[in-house]
Amino acid sequence: MKGFILDLDGTLYDGDAPIPYAPEFIQWLRDNSYPYLYVTNNSSRTPEQVAAHLRKAGINALPEEVLTSSQAAALYMKERNIGKHVYAIGEIGLKQALQEVGFKIVEEGEQPDFVVQGIDREFSYSKLAHAVRFIRSGAAFVLTNPDHLLPMNGEVHPGAGSIAASIERASQTEPTIIGKPSPIIMNYAIAKLGLPFNQIWVVGDNLQTDIQGGLAAGCRTALVLTGLVSRGTLAEYEQRTGVHAELVCDHLMKLAEALSDKAD
Structure with a gap:
């Protein structure tokens, strides 16, 4: 088969x-x-959103037929069994995937067990600084996908891998790449x-x-x-x-x- x-x-x-x-x-x-x-x-979309996009393109897809890099990252982190607290740099697809397997998404003031990063079109210096501090204090660094460029409407934009490059350089820590x-x-x-x-x-x-x-x-x-x-x-x-x-x-x-x- x-x-x-x-x-x-x-x-x-x-x-x-x-x-x-x-x-x-x-x-x-x-x-x-x-x-x-x-x-x-793509770490930004939920499986429901991916399936809806496929249906818009004429393919009758279902959410359960989809596996995103965010879902895979959440599964990987859960299997590591080192804690349930995560600092997430990303969009709805990543945050939903983490919450569905039981992770608590923390804010800047609480040391997490993981820093996980995907595409984040509201990435900021503050997010970079907190991610670096958490990683240097012992949090595991997980990257949903390494794509440096993101095709969009006939152009290319910085992807998740480009954001990760700044975190990796500042923290001096290579991420575990999922995608x-x-x-x-x-x-x-x-x-x-x-x-x-x-x-x-x-x-x-x-x-x-x-x-x-x-x-x-x-x-x-x-x-x-x-x-x-x-x-x-x-x-x-x-x-x-x-x-x-x-x-x-x-x-x-x-x-x-x-x-x-x-x-x-």
């Missing part, structure tokens, strides 16, 4: 618009009863699918996050040329990153055709 870990931006949608053949690919998965999971490095290409989020996705890792295809448009994350977790990998990488830039990206996907397809239904010829 094949299973699928699916990237979102550049793979299933571009902004609010579906990538060509994305709805058809999801229908192909359903018609064949292949289990799948939408896995995103792709870290195997941490991939292993949670694999466990949720309930299949052996070598039966799961990681599908995405980014060699450095989606494909590298799949390779790190021992999964099979498929790059679709509908987002970051095109047919014309593929060789350049492969040379620069040193990452190669098992399959490279122009779009998702080409992937479906290729996988239909492969045994489960």
Whole structure:
């Protein structure tokens, strides 16, 4: 039985618009009863918001089909079992994920067990100073995802990794990275699918996050040329990153055709 870990931006949608053949690919998965999971490095949205965004792009998604880097970070921290108090730099997706597994989000005056950071479009010097003080006083430093740039409306904006760089530099402490290409989020996705890792295809448009994350977790990998990488830039990206996907397809239904010829 094949299973699928699916990237979102550049793979299933571009902004609010579906990538060509994305709805058809999801229908192909359903018609064949292949289990799948939408896995995103986006830490700002809740699973409900991610599913709503997918529905807006023409894909009838459910919140339980979504795994965000915030959810994975909360699970990782809970499993560490070193305390329930956390200083959170992030938005609603991160804070909801933490509260759902029993964490108490503290303010600036109380020493936490963790400092966890995701994208925060209201990041400030005060938040930086408190995070650094807490980490230097012993709090574990967790980063939802390492993306330095965030594509938005045809432009790029600083991402969670850019904020983390300032905290890491000042605290002199490297964070535990949860999101792709870290195997941490991939292993949670694999466990949720309930299949052996070598039966799961990681599908995405980014060699450095989606494909590298799949390779790190021992999964099979498929790059679709509908987002970051095109047919014309593929060789350049492969040379620069040193990452190669098992399959490279122009779009998702080409992937479906290729996988239909492969045994489960």
